[in-house]
Amino acid sequence: MSLIYIPLVALMLFAAAMAVGMIAVGHFIGPRRSTPVKRMPYESGMDPVHDARRRFDIHFHLIGILFLLFDVELLFLYPWAVARANPEGLDALAEAGWAVDRGLILGEVLFFLVLLALGWVYVWRRGLLRWR
């Protein structure tokens, strides 16, 4: 593994050690007197009705799928934003036979955004943004 990841690993270990340590201290200091009533899920003072793992609105699932579509596509913008300013990225484009100019760089991303916008309009037309 490269040296570059040392700070990340160090932070993870430190943070985990701190969190586990704090919980452990709480474990030893705090009281432990568990009763069946304490272990009941909270339902505003009533005895719980049914199990909590039940069906919920399909909308949450659809929003999740929508996120996958949009966010994964949005991630392409970041490499683009850096590559357009970078000689390496531009030279690679030139070598691939593209006439590299401002218009192309703008056009590329506009095309991409138009595709996203089409998907967005489709989602809107299908009524995903409407909650009933």
Add this chain to the structure above:
Amino acid sequence: MAEFFAQYMPAWGAYLLTALISVALLLAVVGLGALFFIWAERKVAGRIQDRLGPTRTGGKFGWLQSLADGIKLITKEDLAPADADRLLFRLAPYVSLAPSYAALLALPFADGWVGWEINTSVFFLLAILGLEVFGVILAGYASGSKWSLFGGMRQAAQVVSYEVPLGMCGVIPVFLCGTMSLTTIGNMQAGWATNWLIFHDPFTFMVFWVYFTCAVASVNRAPFDLAEAESELVAGFHTEYSGLRWSFFFMAEYNSMFVVSGLAAVLFFGGWNGPVPIFASWKAAGGGWEIVADLAGCLNFIGKAVLGVMVMIWVRWTLPRLRIDQVITTCLKYCVPLAAFCFVGALAWQLASLPSPNDWLSPDPAGRAAVREPWVERAEDGAERSGTSGAEELARLAEDKR
């Protein structure tokens, strides 16, 4: 710092020591920051609601209140409901806390004062902040309580929706500066306040507000705090948590608030570069003065980030909570198109080389217009743009101007 230690020991040892020192510093910052923000929130909330907030603990102003609360929480019983998925229930607070800490690692506090210097830090920050939602979803699902489940599901839908406009707002400073390194982006905004990216053009000005809205939503603060929604869902996803495990969610939340505000400060408000370039000459003097200048920059950055957090607190105690459909609609119908519009606008502004206020307002030619279209720079000097070291970048840009 690594260079300093490298005089006395092998390279990997110096690197490890540097990493450990910066990580320890960051954890200290995080701990103290969370204590301070929780106290500040209670004081501000008190004042907004025409009461005093904590006044007794620690003498004046109740400044030890959060520490006292922390000690109280340690002595509380750590409970799990009988229906809970024990492993996930216990894991969730850690999953929530770890990303918000790790995000600080890539956040520069001053020029070069960053725990982990990577040239993709914007990307890293947004990615790792997105991980925090897993903790909340796990907590909501694993608790085995209906309130928790509702909170977790709402949080999942809300945070993933707001990732999209947040990412789109974040990419605008990135393409204006041509780099994903936060240190370089911060250094490119050196000089007068007119050089800050928020004043670069009307679109960056507009997109900052979109960014701030989405940031508030993505750290799950009111008016977007639907996952907690204490007046409708009891306490939302952390209904079943108690003691320190419960407090971990709050440490994560306050820490994320600081991180998104800090990110806004670097991306739009020049980071450690003040409204007036007082310390530029000190920085150039080198030696001890350079450290003093960096320290002042660090305080400057922390001031801006804390100001952002204070605005979030102010907003929380002033605005009513939205409904879940309003939250999703705000994101998908308003924030996403606005961010996309600003993206195209800022891009067109830069490609057309339209003026930014810095071009005529800055009295100092050397500090003027460090933010330039990278394309023009390249055509002019034809030199290599490594984009690794912020200080080098700035020196090169200043050279070009002369």
